Amino acid sequence: MAPRKVVEPELVLATEPPTSGQNRFALGVVVVLFSIFAVAVAIGRTVPAALIPVRIYSFVPVLAALLFVNDFITATLLFGLFSIVRSHALLLIANAYLFTGIMAVLFALTFPGEFSLSGLLGAGLQTSAWIYNFWHYGFPVAVIGYVILLSVGTKTRHTTLFVISSSVAIVIGLVSALTWLATAGAEFLPPLFQDPVHPTPLARFVTSSNTGICLLALGLLYWCRRSVLDLWLVVVLCAWVSELAMLDILLYPRFSFGFYIGRSFSLITSVVILVILLQEIMQLYTRLARSNAALQRERNNRLLSLDAMVASIAHEINQPLSALVTNAAIGLRLLAKTDADLDEVRGIFRRIVDDGHRASDIITGIRAMFKSGRREESPVNIRDLVYEVLALVHGELQGHGVSVQVNVHADLPRIVGDRVQLQQVLVNLIMNAVEAMSSVQDHERSLRVESRLHEPTDVLITVEDSGPGIEADEMEHLFEPFFTTKSHGMGLGLAISRSIIEAHGGRLWVSRRIPHGAVFHVQLPSDLSVGK
Numbered sequence: 001m002a003p004r005k006v007v008e009p010e011l012v013l014a015t016e017p018p019t020s021g022q023n024r025f026a027l028g029v030v031v032v033l034f035s036i037f038a039v040a041v042a043i044g045r046t047v048p049a050a051l052i053p054v055r056i057y058s059f060v061p062v063l064a065a066l067l068f069v070n071d072f073i074t075a076t077l078l079f080g081l082f083s084i085v086r087s088h089a090l091l092l093i094a095n096a097y098l099f100t101g102i103m104a105v106l107f108a109l110t111f112p113g114e115f116s117l118s119g120l121l122g123a124g125l126q127t128s129a130w131i132y133n134f135w136h137y138g139f140p141v142a143v144i145g146y147v148i149l150l151s152v153g154t155k156t157r158h159t160t161l162f163v164i165s166s167s168v169a170i171v172i173g174l175v176s177a178l179t180w181l182a183t184a185g186a187e188f189l190p191p192l193f194q195d196p197v198h199p200t201p202l203a204r205f206v207t208s209s210n211t212g213i214c215l216l217a218l219g220l221l222y223w224c225r226r227s228v229l230d231l232w233l234v235v236v237l238c239a240w241v242s243e244l245a246m247l248d249i250l251l252y253p254r255f256s257f258g259f260y261i262g263r264s265f266s267l268i269t270s271v272v273i274l275v276i277l278l279q280e281i282m283q284l285y286t287r288l289a290r291s292n293a294a295l296q297r298e299r300n301n302r303l304l305s306l307d308a309m310v311a312s313i314a315h316e317i318n319q320p321l322s323a324l325v326t327n328a329a330i331g332l333r334l335l336a337k338t339d340a341d342l343d344e345v346r347g348i349f350r351r352i353v354d355d356g357h358r359a360s361d362i363i364t365g366i367r368a369m370f371k372s373g374r375r376e377e378s379p380v381n382i383r384d385l386v387y388e389v390l391a392l393v394h395g396e397l398q399g400h401g402v403s404v405q406v407n408v409h410a411d412l413p414r415i416v417g418d419r420v421q422l423q424q425v426l427v428n429l430i431m432n433a434v435e436a437m438s439s440v441q442d443h444e445r446s447l448r449v450e451s452r453l454h455e456p457t458d459v460l461i462t463v464e465d466s467g468p469g470i471e472a473d474e475m476e477h478l479f480e481p482f483f484t485t486k487s488h489g490m491g492l493g494l495a496i497s498r499s500i501i502e503a504h505g506g507r508l509w510v511s512r513r514i515p516h517g518a519v520f521h522v523q524l525p526s527d528l529s530v531g532k
Helices: 018-048 060-086 088-109 127-150 159-180 201-224 228-250 256-337 344-371 383-394 394-399 419-437 495-503 526-532
Strands: 376-379 405-410 413-416 445-455 458-465 505-514 519-526
Touching: 018 228, 018 256, 060 088, 060 201, 060 256, 088 159, 088 228, 127 159, 127 228, 127 519, 201 383, 201 413, 228 344, 228 394, 256 344, 256 495, 376 383, 376 419, 376 445, 383 405, 383 445, 383 458, 394 419, 394 519, 405 519, 413 526, 419 495, 419 519, 445 526, 495 505, 495 519
Parallel strands: 405 445
Antiparallel strands: 376 413, 445 458, 458 519, 505 519
16 A cells, blocks of 8 residues: 655745634734833823933843844744745845844944944944934835735745855845945935934934835735734734834934833844744644654554564464364375275365365455455355354364354344455354363363344354353453463454454454353344345
């Protein structure tokens, strides 16, 4: 049988739609963000002290370091997703996070009064302000491009290493050009700050246009969102809009209450996607671990099934092979006589042929148990079935001195099933009874086979023996594979027998016989119940 192909989703975060629970959680985060925004605006408008600059040294470098680490890890994880999904849209958003991480570092390096009076890299008064705006213009523009590429659905055909390397080179080139423009080319840009603390009126226009672009990106992404990643990018843009809108509404000076709250929104935008990506990676890892465990269990089950099939064939084929050897030995002794009875010899060889066919049928039946497909079913007369089985084991019964009583009603309805498999079950039960009675010395060894109508339409076959019986603790495990009470047994005969009977829609169980012995019950649906 060909192995079943398991189809896994490419990546849940990048391709699967969000669940209702994820939508509710994202909505809750947005509500919290806008609540913080509303409280901050209210404080800025009503509390005059909120606009008084109070400089906290090292705040900007620490914030920039956190943003860089978070954005760089996020970009790396998104590049990893791109290497699997190979979507141009995912490549663009990964580079957007790389861009914001680098620009955050440049913002801190050029911020006046942190590393030098005017900032590093030849920065002037306006440098950090323009780098901040380039930074905050770049991400929403990238999101708009992300939405466009997402709607087109293009995927790269080049190697992922080449594509990622090329895109990173482009980002570095863009950052270098913008850095040059904000430093050496600052004379080409209008001033955004009057001094290191207070912005110019032009700063509000620049911030307002930035807010407008963010709102456009937010609207497009919300309208076209498809995946879990899209949902959380919407949350990121909500934080981005909150930060810029606070600047636009209050036009607060640096180091005021609004300045610190606004920069905190930057940290939120950096953390959200990173946390979701890490959570998704943990879920993927958990699924992978479970999948590997399931594959290992399936492999072990297949090996166990193979072992069971081999052991079953060895167990079941032993009976017809023993009969073949016995009959062949009898035939040889007869042929050794000078006055051999040829009719008797022919009868011996016919039994040998029958045992050979039975061995072949047993192998075919066992193979059918271990593979899918319909078994060959036909109407089976219970009386004929019982006498056929007793004829097969006649030599064993005689050899062990077992007396047999048969009580089979002639008018029982037929059962529908595989004749060879049902023979196999009865042979197993009778041979188990014969082996159990081999140790009996103090009373008669007797076997009773009986069949009768059970319930409305079922047929019940019982096999009773006068052996030592079965202990209570053994009876619980008697039908389990590889459990045996015999020193030379394999523990498969009863397990296989129960599987055969259950496959025929019946039941097989055991009970005690008073005063000693055991009774095996085989209940099978008749053709009357099949007709119903």
